[in-house]
Amino acid sequence: MSIHISNISKSYKKVKALQGISFEVKEGELFGLIGPDGAGKTTLFRILTTLLFADKGTARVAGFDVIGDYKSIRKSVGYMPGKFSLYQDLTVEENLNFFATIFGTTIEENYELIKEIYVQIEPFKNRRAGKLSGGMKQKLALCCALIHKPKVLFLDEPTTGVDPVSRKEFWEMLKRLQKKGITILVSTPYMDEAALCDRIALIQDGKILEIDTPEAIVKHYPKPIYNVYTKNMYQLINSLNEYEFNHSVYPFGEFVHYTDRRTDFNPKDLFQYLKSKNLLDITIEETEATIEDTFMELAK
Amino acid sequence: MSNNQVIQVEGLTKMFGDFTAVNAITFEVDKGEIFGFLGANGAGKTTAIKMLIGISIPTAGKASVAGFDVFTQTEDIKKNIGYMSQKFALYDDLTVKENITFFGGIYGLSRKKIKKKSEALIEELGLEKVAHQLVGALPLGWKQKISFSVALLHDPKIVFLDEPTGGVDPITRRQFWEMIYKAAHQGATVFVTTHYMDEAEYCDRVSIMVNGKIEALDTPKKLKEQFKATNMNDVFLKLARSPSPPDSN
Numbered sequence: 001m002s003i004h005i006s007n008i009s010k011s012y013k014k015v016k017a018l019q020g021i022s023f024e025v026k027e028g029e030l031f032g033l034i035g036p037d038g039a040g041k042t043t044l045f046r047i048l049t050t051l052l053f054a055d056k057g058t059a060r061v062a063g064f065d066v067i068g069d070y071k072s073i074r075k076s077v078g079y080m081p082g083k084f085s086l087y088q089d090l091t092v093e094e095n096l097n098f099f100a101t102i103f104g105t106t107i108e109e110n111y112e113l114i115k116e117i118y119v120q121i122e123p124f125k126n127r128r129a130g131k132l133s134g135g136m137k138q139k140l141a142l143c144c145a146l147i148h149k150p151k152v153l154f155l156d157e158p159t160t161g162v163d164p165v166s167r168k169e170f171w172e173m174l175k176r177l178q179k180k181g182i183t184i185l186v187s188t189p190y191m192d193e194a195a196l197c198d199r200i201a202l203i204q205d206g207k208i209l210e211i212d213t214p215e216a217i218v219k220h221y222p223k224p225i226y227n228v229y230t231k232n233m234y235q236l237i238n239s240l241n242e243y244e245f246n247h248s249v250y251p252f253g254e255f256v257h258y259t260d261r262r263t264d265f266n267p268k269d270l271f272q273y274l275k276s277k278n279l280l281d282i283t284i285e286e287t288e289a290t291i292e293d294t295f296m297e298l299a300k
Numbered sequence: 301m302s303n304n305q306v307i308q309v310e311g312l313t314k315m316f317g318d319f320t321a322v323n324a325i326t327f328e329v330d331k332g333e334i335f336g337f338l339g340a341n342g343a344g345k346t347t348a349i350k351m352l353i354g355i356s357i358p359t360a361g362k363a364s365v366a367g368f369d370v371f372t373q374t375e376d377i378k379k380n381i382g383y384m385s386q387k388f389a390l391y392d393d394l395t396v397k398e399n400i401t402f403f404g405g406i407y408g409l410s411r412k413k414i415k416k417k418s419e420a421l422i423e424e425l426g427l428e429k430v431a432h433q434l435v436g437a438l439p440l441g442w443k444q445k446i447s448f449s450v451a452l453l454h455d456p457k458i459v460f461l462d463e464p465t466g467g468v469d470p471i472t473r474r475q476f477w478e479m480i481y482k483a484a485h486q487g488a489t490v491f492v493t494t495h496y497m498d499e500a501e502y503c504d505r506v507s508i509m510v511n512g513k514i515e516a517l518d519t520p521k522k523l524k525e526q527f528k529a530t531n532m533n534d535v536f537l538k539l540a541r542s543p544s545p546p547d548s549n
Contacts (some may be wrong), residue, residue, distance in 0.1 A: 036469030037440045134341045161386075161466055163340040163495055164533055165540045189467045190496075192533075204469065233502065234481040250474050253501035254520065255529060292470050299471060 001185040002027040002152055003048065003061070008057035010043050017043040019206040020057070025185055025199075030178045032197035033187040034295070040206040041187040042082060047165035048185070049079045062151045062183075069083040082157040084137050088130030090142055093122055095129050096147060103148035114143045114178065117173060128215045142173070153177065155186040159193065171196050183212050191292040202295050209298040212292060218219070221289035221297065223247065226267060227255040239277040243270070250296060257293060258284075306331050306458050306489045307352065311361035312370075314347050321347040323363060323512035331457075334490045336500050339509030340540045345493055346462070348509070352491075353460055354378050364449060366457040379408070382451030385462035389447040392436030396427055399435055400450060421449050441472030448479055452488065460481065461492040464541070465499065477502055483530035497533035508539050515539055 003025035010018040018040045025031040033041050046052035048061055050070035058065065064072040086095045100107050111117050111118075117168075124132065131139060138158060145153060155174075159167045171193065178184055186197070193216045194200045202209040202217070210217055230236045236256055240249040247259040260270070267284045274282050307329035314322040322344045329335045339345045352354035352365050354374030363370040366380040390399045397418060404414035422431050434444060444464060451459050461480075465473045477499065484490050492503065500506050500520060507517040516523055516539055520532055525528060529535045 036472075039468040039469075157467075161463065162343075163343075163496065163540065164497055165340050166537050168537065169497075189469075191470060234485055237481065248455060250471075251477060251498075251502060253498040296471050297467065 001025070002029065002062060003031075004060040005044075005048070006058050008044070008047060008054045008059055010040075010047065010052070010054050016206050018047075018054070021203075021206070021208055022057075023201055023211050025183060027183055028178065028181055029200045030174060030186070030196075032183045032194050032200040033185065033195045034189075034191060034200050034291070035187070035203035036189050038205075039203045041203060042156055043206075044166055045079070045081075045154050045185075045187065049077060049154055050074060050116060054237050075148070076125065076150055077152045077154060077230075078148070078150035079154045080141050080145040080156065080158055084141060086129045086137070089128060089218045091126050091128055092132070093125040095140060096143055099144040100147045105148050107147065110149045113149055114146050116176065116240060117146075117287055124205050134162065138162065138166075138170070146177070150182065152185070155184065155234055157189065159188055159190060167193070176289075190288070191295060194291040200291075202291075204295075204296060204299050209295070217294050218289050218291060221294050223259045223285055224262075224265070225259045226270075226288050227252075227283075227285050227287040227294060228258045228270070228272060229255050229281070229283045230278065231281045235277070236279060237245065237276070239274060239279065243273060245269075248297065248300070250293070252292075254288075255287075257287070304331050305329065306367075307335075307363070307365050307491070309352070309361070309363040310350070312351060312358050312363050313346075313360040314351060314356065314455030315359045320512050322351070322358075325509070325512075325514045327507055327514060329458075329489060329491065331489055332484055332487050333505065334484050334492065334503045336506035337491060337493045337509070338500055338506060338536065339493075343509040343540070344512040345509055348430070348491070349460060349462060349491075352377075353381060353383055359481035380457050382454070382456040383462075384443055384444075384447045384451040384459070384464060386444075386464070386466045387462075389443055390435045390450065390464060393434055395434055396422070396438075397431045397433050399446070403450045409454055417453055421446075421453070423479075425449060437483040438535055441468045441476075444468055444472070444476060445479065448476065452483060456488065458489040458491060461490065463493055463495065465494065465496060473499075497531065497536055502534070508536065510540055 001024045006022050008018055008021045035041055046058055047054050048066060050066050050073050062076040066073060085276055087216050098109055117139050121136050159170055174184060197214060199213050201211045237251060240246055242254060245261050247261045250257045270283055271284055305328045310326050311324045312322060320347050325348060337345055351358045351370055354370060354377035359372060365377050368376040394402060400418040400421060401414055404417060422428060428439060465476055480490055505519050506523060508516050521533050527535045527538050529538060
């Protein structure tokens, strides 16, 4: 096991940030921690990277205990915090050199590992980090987290606020790092990124809702789910919310995902109901649940 | 000028030195419309919004917002719009009620009106129990909902939402969009940016900016047809693939 978390709890005054969390990440795995702001993701990252003590429970990273062997952990992990934490006044190259030196290595020694990412920012190596665009900062931070060739990489919300194109490129990069044998624990609030992980943990309010492969999590969805479309989205949502048999009503792109409370639900009844509400162009089709559907069902 | 168009933009341009951040964009937004303003990071969205809300003077072109000119009537624009973003929301060390009162005052509402409005707002959002709690102690999703309501406090003609749902849990994100629908239904115009492409589908029309220019503008349905895509994510990926210059934004 690359990461072993056993019954970890952490509170800040009244707030229970983590409540008895346990899971394991296998060596070479790309593991996703999926949940909204305030779920406890950052607290868990800080405990695993030895920056914060848990109130209860134990954790091991790369074979080392997070309290007893904290120095060994710091040498073997890379950590990219959610907030940009490099030196804004140092240039791109100076930042990278600084982190290499701290870890007793050089850019040249591990250049192979960061090469693919670094070439994209190398033209700006003399620019101060504070003057880089968001995407460039993200790439530099990743290089700095990788420069000492860590066994385990922690990425706390690396794609938050990043546009879909850059997000896609970032995940392609992670896949290639994984192939080089690095274990990756990554957190994200974007549910669509969950599908790109080997396994995921859904987390909310400091508790794990479910842990499995993305495919299995979707299969666990307990009800048939329907794509409902009509001409006026606002009226459709209101009408479905008023419908006495509804179990869940969630807009999903151009459709509303609808589940019904009855076990013998017939879509024709819903069709008649929507028709009686004067909605036009009604279509109702069964569809497959997504990670987001599952998350909302579990979080209800 | 048609009365039905609350935003009219023609050839609007902003240069920083010899870098063109916004390159002659042209579009209109109708009253009551939910208008999605999309683009990659660094495409020029924030610069464009700053010009529209009257805090950055354009280099060239013309634009009117709520009937006021973006060059000469920026104070009138500010009074007639609402604005919220993830970064600029509420004061964490004021209570919910104090925040409402404060922003009501900023928008120039009378004490009587502020009292009436804040009571209505607290009831509508079901905030009776937390009205006297510090905003900092509330979950992000609540803050964003309150923040949106505060942006509508002075009944603005247009409300600008800059990534209002970033990091919010999926259920709250959807409740937030129901609030947007409701506001639009009641006649407000909503101008919104987002990185969630499923949210782009909720907009009446969507524009996509690439390297300072608006490269596509239509209803989500027509954009999907035009780009032979099954969803807005594919449309976005097809359009925004061309790399933006790294020194932008």
